[in-house]
Amino acid sequence: MPEELMKNIYRIRVNLPDSPLKTLNSYVIKGERRNLIVDTGFRTRECRGSLESGLKDLGIDMENTDIVLTHLHSDHTGLAPDIAVPGTRIFISREEIPWMYGETRTMLWRMDNIKVRRSGFPSEIIEKYLDDAAPRSMASDIEFEDYLPIDDGDEFTYGEYTLKAVRTPGHTPAHMCFWMEEQKTMFTGDHVLFDISPNITLWHFVEDSLGDYLNSLKMIDRYDVRLALPGHRETGNFHERTAQLIEHHERRLEECLNAVIGYPDSSAYDIAGKMTWKIRCGSWDDFPISQKWFAVGECLSHLRHLEMTGKIKADESREVIRFRALR
Ligand SMILES: [Zn+2]
Known part of the structure; x- marks a missing residue:
């Protein structure tokens, strides 16, 4: 059964078989008219079973549900096109759309x-x-093209919650966190994880991804985050963690x-x-x-x-x- 983290916000733990990450946190916000899912899971039968059983428990109808993706990695994006139905909108950072499909x-x-x-x-x-x-083999359907772009500062309102996109490049070329100002809550994707340090690699067309990552950590630390909702595992003390991550890379x-x-x-x-x-x-x-x-x-x-x-x-x-x- 998905856990209720605050009123109408739930976490589904999607099993990631054979991955040291163990699970992906898929968050669901239930709205009056439409619902929102933040991140999905690898494109595998096991992930799909795990996600869909959570969605079923919550009574989620995909026709009235949108998906926002924090970043292009397949453990977050893999299932999005598969669980979407006509009526579902899928959003991802504008700069990461080229990574998602086709040529x-x-x-x-x-x-x-x-x-x-x-x-x-x-x-x-x-x-x-x-x-x-x-x-790669667990990545999203290469034929699916209907991603809608997210830019820094874009707002998504579902029920009583408004999520504002915060561009946090580093872990991926244009990773997005989502900030709920009123609740002082940040969906941190893989930008800030607590039990593991996010992998930082080199990306094509990105000059210095570690430099970007360190700048994004310093930038996001200025938000008054009381609750961080990470892409994997458990939450923790946000400001302590950003400082630790900077120190770790130094x-x-x-x-x-x-x-x-x-x-x-x-x-x-x-x-x-x-x-x-x-x-x-x-x-x-x-x-x-x-x-x-x-x-x-x-x-x-x-x-x-x-x-x-x-x-x-x-x-x-x-x-x-x-x-x-x-x-
Ligand atoms: Zn990632």
Whole structure:
């Protein structure tokens, strides 16, 4: 049974099988005329069963229900087109729409494959993994095109609640949080998570996603958030958490810089192997491929930020990009 968090606002925990995230929080606001769902789940049978049974318990009729998506990741967006019926509107950040369907999505994924190659992944791993990378196979229907754009400051009113979109780039190119001023409540998507630190990777057409993320954390910390509703797991002390996340990345930047100093001319793949990761695994070589993918992405975003702040230099003259500290 979905939990009622405040009057007419519910949380459905959508099971994410085989994911270290465990569950996705899908929030439902019941209005007098229309309802709103914030985030959905992977496009799998298990996620769909879990979400739809929650929606059924709440008596949600999709004809009178809209969906807002905090960001493009498939654990948030995957099911949206599948559960929609004529009458359902699906909203997502304007800048993330190209990632959602058709040729632009295919092109961006193809560019990702090149990024993986240039970061120094051994080719046997690339061949085996990329084509059926789990988050891709569980992504939303590539044919569905009817997304409506969200811009910073847009307002959504359902029942007694008004949600204002707050653009918080970093975790994804144009992630959105949703702020309910009167209730001092923020839907934080994956911008602020409490039990895990959100993954920050490099994105095409984004110069410095870690820089964006840190700026978005400082910006959102100015809101008087009394209750944060995150995309995964449980809530916690919002302001304490934003400070912790900033500190966490500062420590990681230092660790990353030390690895570049200690192992000059290494690839991002090798540098990631020198950093510490919270995962129960003997050595870098034993990491599951999917975890290596996240780790290298995370490492790349830190390397880029170090590059943008003048601490290291990337040599892009060969296929695999190598890094060296500047002194
Ligand atoms: Zn995410």
